[in-house]
Amino acid sequence: MKTYQIPFKNTGFFSQIMLDYLEKDESINDFYNNFPSIEGFQSQIVQKKLSYNESTRNKLFSVLDAQYKNIKSHKKVHDNLLKLKLSNSFTITTGHQLNLFTGPLYFLYKIISTINLCEILSKQFPEENFIPVYWMATEDHDFEEINHFSFRQKKVKWSSDQKGGVGRFNTSGLDKVFSVLSDHLGMSRNAEELKKIFKEGYLKHQNLAEGTRYIVDKLFGEYGLVILNADDKVLKRELTPYVKKELFDQTSYKSVSKTSKMLEKKYKTQVNPRKINLFYLIQGTRERLIYENNLFKVNNTDLVFSEEEIIQVLENNPERFSPNVITRPLYQEVILPNLCYIGGGGELAYWLQLKNYFNKVSVPFPILLLRNSVQIISEKQEKKLIRLNISLEELFLNQNELLKNKVNIEAEHSIDFIEQKKYLENQFKKLKLIASKTDASFIGAVNAQEKKQLKGLNNLEKRLLRAEKRKQYDLVERITTIQNEILPNQSLEERQRNFSEYYLEYGARFIEVLKKSLNPLDQKFTVIVMD
Structure with a gap:
């Protein structure tokens, strides 16, 4: 197993607001509180200690204690529950919808980022306790967003006409999903383990919230992850x-x-x-x-x-x-002794809209940390990339851009018209200067002619590139195939694939590798080569 890191901005998949946040650009300074650094956490601990009261802490413990009453979770989870009663205990939280069988891969990255950050902070601040929390979005009602997952680009879907908060949905109909998934998985040892996790989670629990808790606990309980269902009368009273x-x-x-x-x-x-x-x-x-x-x-x-x-x-x-999406973050920060929220780029972008709201109601705004993002590739795929002379950063280029670059390298004559376009632009600058000194009314005609000439040059470049691609058909096919394998639908696989694809191949070792490889404070995109 090897890991590589790439700056988020070099992947082309992250918004400008997130890139500016990571760079601590001054244009975004007013929209967050403490930055996710050791110094930032030190400051956040002080703020939360002053604002979080013992009564809320005791109620939180009583609710979680009741939710875990009949669950045979790992000892580390129950130890963390007991630690929540202590005034020097803080949470690091991520939240996510109750996607069927965890949904897209990035759900795992959220959880592991949360667990690993707690371990890092425990070493930095040994006098405090840090507890990873997964906030289940049990009150969400958008069933269409969560009722499916993708397995090898095949959609596995749960059909139900239930309405309301999805956490309360009964699990009827999931036996049919289990049958479909079983056919996809096959009969290997890892396949049987996946079937068992699905069956024990969904077919032996009455509602989606409890089924999800079982599955997530099964995957991450050994790391002490505490799973919270905040659809609760006692907790709501705090709000x-x-x-x-x-x-x-x-x-x-x-x-x-x-x-x-x-x-x-x-x-x-x-x-x-x-x-x-x-x-x-x-x-x-x-x-x-x-x-x-x-x-x-x-x-x-x-x-x-x-x-x-x-x-x-x-x-x-x-x-x-x-x-709703605006007030849920406040609910989280009111009931938890929380220091940090870990989420994806889209989530953190809307959190940045909320700081003024938190100030208005006198609740400390948490640290915002961009979750780890990961691309998994096999050793075989890495060797193919090396043979094709494609770097890991080039892998994330737009496919047309990637093909243009590689075809151009192998072409007998360059079909990149950058120099010709610059020459043309310089010539038209001179023409505009002449027009302005002769008769300014001609500048419009010069601009139109420039646009026409550049368009013609672009069209010629495209035609020559298409011809060169046909000439280098084998290279084009190999590049297209490997990029499509790694980036399904030309997007990050973490939004497309389900963990079961990798668990089927690597078993529990897949989660162990992720756990070992990801440092949430590195704030870079991670590529893991699985052997």
């Missing part, structure tokens, strides 16, 4: 004061809208806040809360509440108020 502000003051809307306008000067907005960023959650329903004509209405239902009635519901049934 009640903030829900009141959300209902009557539109706190998040005002704060996030202001921040978004500032970010929009340079970056794309990830999420747009609503006037009320809450859902109403009951069995079978999770719908937006809307305030109209002095009444609170639950979208797509007949449920309507006066201001007095909504307060009564909040006091008696706080579990019915479900945070």
